[in-house]
Structure formats: structure tokens, C-alpha cells
Amino acid sequence: MRKFLRTSSLLLAATGLLVAPALAATPALADVDDFTYDAWHVDAEVGVDDAGRAVATVTETISPRFPETDQNRGIVRGIPIDYQRAGTDPRDFTVTDAGGAPVPFEVDDEDGFRIVLVGDDSYVHGPQTYVLSYTISDVVLPRDDGAADEFYWDLLDFEHVQPVAKFTAEVSFSDALAPKLDGNATCYFGAPKSTTECAMTGAGTETDPIRIADLPLGPREGVTVAVGLTPGAVVQPPQRLPNFALDGMPLIIGGAGLATAAVGGISVARFRGKRSTGRGTVVPQYDVPTSLPPLLAAPIFGGGTAAPQAAEIIHLAVLGATRLEEDEESGKKKKRKRTQIVRVLDPSRAVDELDARMLQALVPGAEPGAAKAIPKQSTKFAEKMTKLTAAGAAAAVDRGYLEKAYAPGGRAFGYTTLAISAVLFVLGIVGLATRGSALGALFLFGGLLLAAVGVFSVVKHTVHTRLGAETREYLAGVRLFITVAEEDRIKTLQSASGAERREVDGMSVIHLYERLLPYAMLFNLEKEWTKTLQVHYEQHQNYVPYWYPALAVHGLGSFPSTLASYTQSLSSAVSYTSSSSGGSTGGGFAGGGGGGGFSGGR
DSSP, rough: HHHHHHHHHHHHHHHHHHHHHHHHHHOOOOOTTTTEEEEEEEEEEEEEEEOOEEEEEEEEEEEEEEETTTTTTTTEEEEEETTTTEOHHHHHEEEOOTTOOOEEEEEETTTTTEEEESSSSSOEEEEEEEEEEEEEEEEOOOTSSSSSEEEEEEOSSOOOOEEEEEEEEEEEEOTTTTTGGEEEEEEEESSTOOOOOOOOBBBBSSOOOOEEEEEEOOOOOOEEEEEOOTTTTTOGGGSSSOOIIIIIHHHHHHHHHHHHHHHHHHHHHHHHHHHHHHSSOOOOOOOOEEEEHHHHHHHHOOOOOOOOOHHHHHHHHHHHHHHEEEOOOOOGGOOOOOOEEEESGGGGGSHHHHHHHHHHHHHHTTTTTTTOOOSSSSSSHHHHHHHHHHHHHHHHHHTTSSSEOOOOHHHHHHHHHHHHHHHHHHHHHHHHHHHOOOOHHHHHHHHHHHHHHHHHSOOOOOOOHHHHHHHHHHHHHHHHHHHHHHHHHHHHHHHHOOOGOOOHHHHHHHHHHHHHHHHHTTTTHHHHHHHHHHHHHHSSOOOOTTOOHHHHHOOOHHHHHHHHHHHHHHHHHHHHHOOOOOTTTOOOOOOOOEOOEEEEOO
């Protein structure tokens, strides 16, 4: 083996020596951005239209130097379509060469940019010059402090990856705007956020434009100019002007909606809470009538209960209708898995209809002596269990424990909230479409949220009847009995009178506590209750629970962990879902200014 590896290594080394010269002789793959700019000049003429809004005519003279190989067909220039909530509407594009001859180009919109593709399918080589002209609107912005209007513009983008040997620019203002220049102007250059200033000359008029001369720039270095004008020098687009109907009024409406939604929600909560209260007192209860199997008790008790299917299976066993058995699969001892089996003993003990339906689901036919293993991974079995849970909820309504009812106060506030949410939703859409501000999105989301609360307030809710409220308190008493100390439980048993009085000898207490085990599971108190049962089992060494004879094999001391493992397997089986994503090939589971834009080669 070592000899084979040594030989293979020598062959690989020899192959590498042969291939290396060929690889070294292969030129690097060409990239359309592998070129430089000899010069870039920007001429921006800022004026106003008939409505008094700012308009700029921009001419960019761009001189790239391409390699002599077939790499580039021209350049790409991207111009932002939006600037501070208003559209710049880049338009009137022309492209010529240095001599004024037209150059082919295409214009497209993508990701907030109007993209100019200069050139066609023909390759270009060496130094080239492209003169790109276009018009943009609303390029003058009022400062936040209101002290001035500003032409605050990125004359050269910060996205180019090529160096620019010489950048120059001229910025002039029309006769209508020149008198409104306030004399403040600054130029910045370098990387984004740079505060390095560049020298400027000129007054900014048509005859004496502001000039920026001979700036060498590296990759991703740009130039920004900020020229001040008197406040209100230009008319701003509607999107930038204060609009109470779209900015202020939705806040007031939203506040009113929050108030009505809160009152409506509180009304529903109080209604449901009131309907769940019977006599208003909870007394410890040590027994549960057969008319309240776990499948029915769960929806009556309401929130805080575990899924009732596993509890119902244990319930049938402690009733004596079935016996829980287990078997080990064949194979290596360490890898053996226990199989849960349900054997029918006395189907007549499944008195309640829900008990009988569960028995039929576990062992179809339910003949005495018949047995069936509980499937570990069966969606069909899990669907049966889900239907039984739904049957329990339906039975709670049919038997008069629960009903569907409106919350009287909640409906009025709910409908008001829905009306407010509709208005807020519309204002949000209009604001988002016309102003593009974050407020519009906020109002839109707020309208949807209020609508959800409004619907909650106006629909019928499942609430307790008088019988249901009293039964819920009875079940709360059962839960209380399970949670109190053992001496308090014995006192409760001894305090009963007449037909309700129970003997407190060991065997009767064991039988009583076994009957409560399914409800302890329902109340998520299984761990605590099995430990209580363990104490009583250990006090009666000769007793083996007939409903779970495997305890004799595992030992009394292991009862809590053994039963926990058993019920966990039951819970996994009744809630099993299959994966549809697959996993054989991976992917399965175990658990400063406006303008700028971008530029480059094509």
C-alpha cells in the first residue's frame, strides 16, 4: 500500500511539472473592468423649468483607455432615478464621440438606476472618448435646518473600479438662479465619507462657472460639490413638501385606531375571562367522572394543557379497558428499540363515546384479547389522533360545555378599528406611491395590524357556558389536588363525607392515583405524579399495575423514567409528520449627495 502511494505521488508530481508551464503561459481571463480613464470632465448647467423646479443638463466627457485585446465594447453609466423621495427622471440622452459623431447606446432601468449602455457589439481598443448628455430634475434640495437650498451632487460616482488620471468639472447656474447663490460652495473628493476639500474657482454664473481642475482619483474615489442658494430658491416637488394628509393625519388616525383596538381587545379578554368563571372558587378534587375523558377535558380546561391523545391512551389503560405492553425488536442489544403495544381487555369499560372512538383507533374491532402495536412513524395514525382531538373539541360544544358567542363591547370597537385600519391602509399606499417615504410603509403595516385586531374583536369566540365554567373549575380542583403535598391530599380524602368518602388504605389510594395519572399528563405534571405513584408502589412491593405489567420487569424504582419513555414514544407517534424536502443529496435535517450612480466597462 505504501509503495502504491509513493508511486502515485511521483506520477502526480511529474504531471504537475508538465502542466505548470502550460498554465503559466495562459493569460489571465479578461475582465471588462480592466482598463483606465485618461480623463473625465463633467459640465452641469442648473436652471429651473416653467414651474420653478430645478433642472440640470449634464454633459460628461469620458475618456477611457481600453486594452488592445478584444475585451470591451464600450462603457456603462448608471444614473439614480430617485433623489430624496422625488424622481430625477433622467432623460434626453445623447452620446457622441469626440468629433460629435453619434455613438450607439441603449437605455434600461434596473434597481433604481437608469443605465446607459454605450457602444454596440463591436470591440473597441485603445483610447476612446464618449460625450454623454442627459437632463435630470429636482436636483436642488432644502437643508434640514432651512438655512439654504443646496445643489449637493456627486459629480463622479464612488463605484468605479478604475483610476481616473484627471477629473475636471464646471458647474453653472442659469440667470434665474445665479442671483440666488448665497456664496457658499464646497467641493469634496476621495473615498466615500471623505471630508478632504478640493479647490474651486468661479462664481457659478453662466459666464463664470465654478471650476474644479485636475484631480487624480483612484478606484472608488468620487467628487461631490455642494453649492448654496437662498432658501426657497426653487420649487420643491410635492413628495418633499409637508403634507398633513399623508404625514400627520395618519398618525392621528393610527393613534385612534390603537385606542379602539386596545379597548376592543380588552373587551374580548374580559368577556372570555368572565365566561370561564363559574362559582369563582377552586376546591381540591380527587376524582374525575368517566364523562370527562382527557379528550374532552382538554378543550374544557383550555390553555396550558398538553396534547390529550397520549393522556387518553393511558386513560383507557387505567380504566381497565386496555393493557399497555411492550416488546423489543430483534437485533443487537444496544440497538434494540421497544415497541408499544395496546391489548384490549374489557372494551365495555370505555363508557364514553370518545373513549370508545380512541379504542377503535388503537385496535380496530376492539375485541377482547386483540392487540396492536402503536406505529412509530405513520402519518395515517397521526391523522387519526388529530381527528380525535378535533372530536373532543366538537364534543365540548355539543355537550354544552362551550359555545360560540360574540363579545358585545368588543364588536362595536372592532368594527370601528376595521374602518380606521382601512383608511390608514389607503393613506399608507398613497404615501408610499407618491412620496416613497418610510412613513407610508409604516402606515401600511399599521393598517394591516389594526385590521387583524379588529377582526379578532368582531368574530365569535369559543367561550364557556355556565356548565363549562363550573366544569373547568372542577378540573382546576383536580390539578390543585395533584400539586399539593401528600398530607394535604390525604386530608382531602378524609374530609369527604357520605358516598364521596374514600378509604385511605394503600391499595385504594394507588387505584385513585392511577386514575389521576392521565390528567396529570394533561396538566403537564406527569413527572411529579409518577414520583408520587412510585412512593406508593414501593410501599406495596407485591402490587404490579395490571394496566402496565412491564413495570415488574423494569423495577419499581425506574417507574418514572420508564413511563416517561413510554409516554414520550406515544406523544411522538400521535404527532408524527413526514418530511417532504428530501435529504439524500443534502439539505435534509436532523434537526452625501444625489447623483453619482455607477460606471464601468462593458
